[in-house]
Amino acid sequence: MDTKGRLVAGSHNRNEFVLINADEVGRVTSVKELSGQICQICGDEIEITVDGEPFVACNECAFPICRPCYEYERREGNQACPQCKTRYKRIKGSPRVDGDEDEEGFDDLDNEFDLANYSGRDPHNVADMAFSSRLNIGRGPSNASGFATPSEVDAAALNPEIPLLTFGQEDDGISADKHALIIPPFMNRTKRVHPMPFSDTASQVSLPPRPMDPKKDLAVYGYGTVAWKDRMEEWRKRQNDKLQMVKHEGGGHNDGDVDDPDMPKMDEGRQPLSRKLPISSSKINPYRMVILIRMVILGLFFHYRILHPVNDAYALWLISVICEIWFAVSWIFDQFPKWFPIERETYLDRLSLRYEKEGKASELAPIDVFVSTVDPLKEPPLITANTVLSILAVDYPVDKVACYVSDDGAAMLTFEALSETSEFARKWVPFCKKFNIEPRAPEWYFAEKVDYLKDKVHPSFVRERRAMKREYEDFKVRINGLVTMAQKVPEEGWTMQDGTPWPGNDVRDHPGMIQVFLGNNGVHDIEGNELPRLVYVSREKRPGFDHHKKAGAMNSLIRVSAVISNAPYMLNVDCDHYINNSKALRESMCFMMDPTSGKKICYVQFPQRFDGIDRHDRYSNRNVVFFDINMKGLDGIQGPIYVGTGCVFRRQALYGYDAPTKKKPPGKTCNCLPKWFCCCLSSRKKKGKGKSKEKTSKSNKKNKETSPQIHALENIEEGIEGIDSEKSSLMPQIKFEKKFGQSPVFIASTLLEDGGVPPGATSASLLKEAIHVISCGYEDKTEWGKEVGWIYGSVTEDILTGFKMHCHGWRSVYCIPKRAAFKGSAPINLSDRLHQVLRWALGSVEILLSRHCPIWYGYGCGLKPLERFSYINSVVYPLTSVPLVAYCTLPAVCLLTGKFIVPEISNYASILFMLMFLSIAVTSILEIQWGGVGIDDLWRNEQFWVIGGVSAHLFALFQGLLKVLAGVNTNFTVTSKGGDDGDFAELYIFKWTTLLIPPLTLLIINIIGVIVGISDAISNGYESWGPLFGRLFFAIWVILHLYPFLKGMMGKQSGVPTILIVWSILLASIFSLLWVRVNPFLDRGGIVLEVCGLDCD
Helix, strand or coil, rough: CCCCCCCEEEEECCCEEEEEECCCCCCCCCCCCCCEECCCCCCEEEEECCCCCCCCCCCCCCCCHHHHHHHHHHHHHEEEEECCCCCCCCHHHCCCCCCCCCCCCCCHHHHHHCCCCCCCCCCHHHHHHHHHHHCCCCCCHHHHHHCHHHHCCCCCHHCCCEEEEECCCCCCCCCCCEEEEEEECCCCCCCCCCCCCCHHHHHHHCCCCEEEEECCCCHHHCCCHHHHHHHHHHHHHHHHHHHHHHHHCCCCCCCCHCCCCCCCCCCHHCCEEEEEECCHHHHHHHHHHHHHHHHHHHHHHHHHHCCCCCHHHHHHHHHHHHHHHHHHHHHHHHHHHHHHCCCCCCCCHHHHHHCCCCHHHHCCCCCEEEEEECCCCCCCCHHHHHHHHHHCCCCCCCHEEEEEEEEECCCCCHHHHHHHHHHHHEEEHHHHHHHCCCCCCCCHHHCCCCCCCCCCCCCCCCHHHHHHHHHHHHHHHHHHHHHHHHHHCCCCCCCCCCCCECCCCCCECCCCCEEECCCCCCCCCCCCCCCCEEEEEEEEECCCCCCCCCHHHHHHHHHHHHHHHCEEEEEEEECCCCCCCCCCHHHHHHHHHCCHHHHHHHEEEEEEECCCCCCCCCCCCCHHHHHHHHHHHHHHHCCCCCCCCCEEHHHHHHCCCCCCCCCCCCCCCCCCCCCCHHHHHHHHHHHHHHHHHHHHHHHHHHHHHCCCCCCCCCCCCCCCCCCCCCHHHHHHHHHHHHHHCCCHHHHHCCCCCCCCCCCCHHHHHHHHHHHHHCCCCCCCCCECCCCEECCCCCCCHHHCCCCCHHCCEEEECCCCCCCCCEEEEECHHHHHHHHHHHHCCCHHHHHHHCCCCCCCCCCCCCCCCHHHHHHHHHHHHHHHHHHHHHHHHHHHHHHHCCCCCCCCCCCCCCHHHHHHHHHHHHHHHCCCCCCCCCCHHHHHHHHHHHHCCCCCCHHHHHHHHHHHHCCCCCCCCCCCCCEEEEECCCCEEEEEEHHHHHHHHHHHHHHHHHHCCCCCCHHHHHHHHHHHHHHHHHHHHHHHHHHHHHHHHEEECCHCCCCHHHHHHHHHHHHHHHHHHHHHCCCCCCCCCCCCCCCCC
């Protein structure tokens, strides 16, 4: 059954499978797997170790050589890697050599002094390999490259004890009775090809052995002479020329030279694909010292505060001390994860040299891109279309990219908009790649106020750009027309072009739907080139099922993509986050595909950058402090937390597998003791280790029984069709089904670590299975949302998902390219911004009250302590709202009552307070210095921390408690995305929300407190001004932090809801009247009033 690109809708539970007509054609094709490595010295295939990994001789650069060449290089050679020149370390099973360091935890005494395995090997064959390694040349079969095999060499003609020095260059000045002999290494038997040319007659004439005088200079024998140096320089020049040819020409007409065995293997393609850039010690060391000094000052400060209570205002003093202690604890949780900040640098040219060769298929790993959307009226289809277009035009092989759009609202508007997008992509994608434009989202490309002719030399660019802009304007008209039509829903529901009712007319009760718009072998662009795959997915929804919101939609995309394309890596972006840097996928692959460190990376997180924000960023939408300071600090520990978008995942990590374990370093041994003594010592070690191993094995068994994410990999009962039995034998079939669900095709895909579709699968069977895996009951009685995929239990599924992966021992990476990888739109007005923060804080409260809380979950696994500190801080920060509201209320109370939270300040107390404020200021300045953040960004972040803390965080705390304790569920509001109402048109507009009441109330009572305090000081004379300054400073601190709120309200009074002003004034009035009732205007110790004694009657 061929779908012919039609919309596929169905329900596995109801046994429905419907094909609906459409225009485009798309098929599913498999992905080629990567091949193994070849030794660059002898040409043999590198063996696989007992752990299933290729043999790695050098842990620094992973230069591929086989074990025999490694053994000889250590025993007879210079004991260093031919590429990076790092000295080889001893690997288990290899004998010791002179110069090996003592290594702990390495029990291999049986092989340490055993050279018997190498006595039978032809020494000249190994010498030949060592010689090739020193000269940086490769080798292939003898009949192909002219290299002699061991069988072709006459062993009798060579003495293994003869040093090979001049290679046929004899010296007549040395008599025959001297110390060493000089002979040519290979004669008469082979067509040996050396990088250094020598006479053919010398290689064919048998020369008698000649001695060498050790007292003479080596230049006499050919070493160090000018001619020898010239020959070496000439050879190096040829090597560099061939390397440049590979870099720039890719072989071209001279392909034979590219495959030359003399081709240099130590080029940039063999170097690491990324590197760490630690923060300069001149910046980070003072920062650490100030943090430690601030800790000491905090201790002295609390010592003074606790030992000096305010007796006449004991309640105020106690509340202030409790709040300050909580603020200090929160600061510690926030500060110490910044102890090891780092930056990273990627090398895209090395990635291309390693995995992309001219004339050959690209070996870059495939990537599936997930775009999620819910309501097209709140998330405009034009924004989603731009995101999809930027993905389809990304600078990556088209057959390696597949874009999946999840429509969780089953809206026909989204479907039709995606159909229009796929048609416009046929024109947009070739235009982007032809002229290499940035960004590749047309809305933002054409809106850029820059010189678009800069660096553009193609004569037809201006003409084609104007034509493309007209095409895009027409495209926008069509999309906006669809949006206008969608405003009025017909009574009978929507109908498709062929008269078929739209399957998603009932949003809460509809079958699963899949439409392949574009594919590798489907519709081509206008220039005849292939386009990346584009797939529309809407999972099945039925009443009575918990669909788990965005996390459930993402898990459906994981499964459907595994069935259709099964790329080993996945990128997820929100519908309003377009790819701003077309090389973003390559940036992530520099980490994921790095042969030395990529295997343990679960995801690469990019920072979020935003468009359409005012220059002053009044509501801290950019969140620069978090993305440029906190995340850099986490990257130096175990990696950044997952923030929900702009993240490239390793599929195997999302499947709940543990990170690959790191091999133990070789142990320290010595070669100065006799072998019998070492054997006795090893037997004692083994006996001593036996008990410890039993204990550790018992503890490991307990851990495995208690942690549900670790499965026993034994007792295979059934295999899976189309998959190697050795791989499928890792876990019984029944355990696969309990973990991943009852889809044999999906289970088979989980065993393919490098991706690809199982062999023998047809497009019809795959699409039918894809409908199965997005059915609403597929996850029942499985580990989806518990240990596999995006984790359920919180509206902020991103934090929980990243936390679980870090608990499995994985690490993440933070990548900040020079050009921002992704850009999105942020909430325009304060009300939407507070609702966004409310959703984040509510998710943190849900995690705090769940079993996955980082305070008590995940001990004994791979989570590092400072990383745990960060996760604890990310879930407890809503609790700060209670002490923050109390602390912001204290200034008004102090001004209205005439009391204060601090007693009369002594000289010692003054010094402590000054040191405290000074340490806070110096810490902020140093963070600005190493983080590259502006002081205005830091101040805006502090301001919105107070605004959000006294509003959204407070409401989230109460909503979370109601949800967990009383079962009252709350639905978060999807924040509106960018609109077309002009630049910053809605910046000051307030939409009615109860979140605005607390900050406005605090603002009014503190202003009233300042007025009352100043009036009271004026009436009581000069002596009352001294104590007033402390209270005024406290109140002005609160007002300044709420200033963006006040400025926004004063900027557009017409936009402020009347009910908001009424409620705020009412609460402020009630509070003021309450103060008058509790503490009326009484005598404050001023003029003594006495009865005058006169009878006024």
